[in-house]
Amino acid sequence: MKPEGRQKLQQVRLLATSGHLAEAKSAYNALFNGVFPDANTALEYWRLLERLPGQEEVAYQQLQALEQRYPGNIGVELQIARMAFDRHQPALAVEPLKRLANNNAGRDAAAELWLQQITSQPVSDASVTQLKAYLAVFNEGDAQKKGQEALASQQALLADPAYRARMRGLALVDAGANANAIEALNVALKANPNDAELMGAMGQAQARADNHAAAILWLERAIQVGPESTRVSKWQSLLQTNRYWQAIDQDDKALAQHDIDGAERYYRAAQAQALDATDSYALIGLGDVAMARNNSQSAEQLWQRALQLDSSTAAISPRFAAWRGFIRRSRRRTPCSL
Structure with missing residues (x-):
């Protein structure tokens, strides 16, 4: 590429790294018109495209085509694996990582990506199975050592009855089994009394059972104990919903008891809590x-x-x-x- 072209490419890259994605895409198109000089430049473009709304599927398909043209390219294989993980397709992500395991230049990066994906999940029987699959591929060196340490840690955690109770309670909430979930969460909270995730799950289960007062109590505690949790926005939404329905319940009871002033007060409170x-x-x-x-x-x-x-x-x-x-x-x- 001529010096003028290299300068333009640097300007395009600056647009991309500074977050001006649409402008960067237009500049790439003007510079290359879809014909890229090498795999790495094409990879840059398709990684950019993935970040644009509605373009993820196109980028993923084009990266797979790029891998066919440049088999074994480390950057392309890693990006395909990352995107497959993001798309909740771990089986498709593992294939390029296995190929890179046989490439000395890409082995460490592949091991790091795979292990990071496994350890970022909640510890469960499934994550232990995935660690064993990882160790079957990365069976030597630092990659194996890290994998063995993660496996030992997870197996020890799964052997803890308190953690097992926590897992069961959360799983039952996810499955919508409210009565059993509340019972299991009560057991789990006795062993883990300051666990914000369990408190939030209990709030959700109580809400599903129309126990709005109990739901409000648990959701308020979850928000207070776990303000940094990724679930805080969900708990806040559930809290508002349950305050609304609690007000509606109070309205109906007050009206049934001919407490008209009280009913009006509750209905207006409910109106203020409306989503x-x-x-x-x-x-x-x-x-x-x-x-x-x-x-x-x-x-x-x-x-x-x-x-x-x-x-x-x-x-x-x-x-x-x-x-x-x-x-x-x-x-x-x-x-x-x-």
């Missing part, structure tokens, strides 16, 4: 409150708003359902009356 502006449950409840106060005009306005937001919620309130039926009958008699 989005399209939620109609609190509006229906406020309409019920208005009707309980014999304010039919206000009730109708609130129910009209609820109906506009979500036409499927009529069954929640018998008064709302009766009013909706009246509106339908009126429309059939006088189509232009509303």
Whole structure:
């Protein structure tokens, strides 16, 4: 490549490393027009493309084609493996890593990538199986030593009853087995009382069982104990949802007990906790409150708003359902009356 071309390529690379991905792609296209001088330059381009929205599949396919043209290229093989892991296709990721295991120049990088992927997972019987597969390939040197250390550590952890209880509780929550999950999580939390992941899982299980007060308690504790957890945003969303439904439950009980002021207070609290502006449950409840106060005009306005937001919620309130039926009958008699 001529000095002018090398200078342009450096400018393109600077665009890519500084995060100007779309501009870098356009500059690559202008410079090479899809014909790259070598495998490494092509690899740079397809790695860039992978970072652009909607281009991951194209980049993955092109990297596989590049590997066919340049078999054994270390950078290409490693990138294919990384992308396969990211796509949750470990079997496809392992194949290029096995090929690199026979390449002295690429062996260490392949071992590091594979071992990192295994040890980044939660420790389980599956991760132990994967470590054994790793050691069958990397069976000597520093790569084997690191793999053996990881295997011994994971096997010791799996032999711990407290960890086994933790694994079982989390797995049951993931499987949606609420009653068994709550029981297992209670056992696990006795052995691991400060485990934020277990607290969050318990909050999720209690929410599924419609135990909103308990869910709120556990989710609040999870957020407090594990503020750096990757699951914090999920716990915060669940917490807001359960506060909303707890308020709705309190509304209904207050209204059933003819505590109209209390019902209104709870419904307004629920409305403030609503996850989005399209939620109609609190509006229906406020309409019920208005009707309980014999304010039919206000009730109708609130129910009209609820109906506009979500036409499927009529069954929640018998008064709302009766009013909706009246509106339908009126429309059939006088189509232009509303």
